[in-house]
Amino acid sequence: MQPLWDPQRSYQRVALRDLEIKMRVGIAEIERHQLNPQRVIVNVELFAHKDKHEGETIESCFNYHPIHEYIVNNWPTRPHTDLLETLVEELVSFCFEDKRVEACRVSLQKPEIYEDAAATMVEFYRVRG
Numbered sequence: 001m002q003p004l005w006d007p008q009r010s011y012q013r014v015a016l017r018d019l020e021i022k023m024r025v026g027i028a029e030i031e032r033h034q035l036n037p038q039r040v041i042v043n044v045e046l047f048a049h050k051d052k053h054e055g056e057t058i059e060s061c062f063n064y065h066p067i068h069e070y071i072v073n074n075w076p077t078r079p080h081t082d083l084l085e086t087l088v089e090e091l092v093s094f095c096f097e098d099k100r101v102e103a104c105r106v107s108l109q110k111p112e113i114y115e116d117a118a119a120t121m122v123e124f125y126r127v128r129g
Contacts, residue, residue: 012050014062017043021072024080025087026110032080040084040108041119042071046095047103062098070094084108084122092126103127 023038030036046062055061072092081087088106095104107123114120 001080006049009049012048012062013045014064015043016046016064016067019043019071021076023075023078025082025084026028026113027082037076039111040075041111043109044091044095044104045105046098046101047105048100049102062100067091067095084110085124087125088122088124092124096126096128101128 011038019042021040021042023040024037025031025040026038031038044064044067046064048062074085088108092104094103095106103121103126105125106122109119109120109121
């Protein structure tokens with residue numbers, strides 16, 4: 001049986017890049033303070049093997065708008081979350097609700113954790129399985 005994702009084949013990639021939100025996340029005591037939401041930068045990429053785009057409506061392609069709305073409408077108001085990994089897994093599951101998505105890459109960055117580093121980051125790449 002051939003693996004689902006083959007980077008040697010033609011594919012389509014749709015991305016939502018550098019979406020910045022403020023939310024409560026992290027294990028450090030200062031991150032847990034309810035009045036101290038921090039910046040989180042979200043990147044999402046959706047992949048599918050596809051030789052050619054066909055169709056002239058939004059239904060014929062990946063729509064990143066629901067992903068954007070899911071993040072900006074839900075994450076800033078959610079209760080404190082300890083781990084970025086929890087959020088990444090949740091977003092991966094949301095991406096796979098579109099049955100055409102064969103693989104996705106989701107990364108979350110916290111740019112204000114260390115003064116001597118641009119950001120901390122967690123990234124998952126998942127293939128529908």
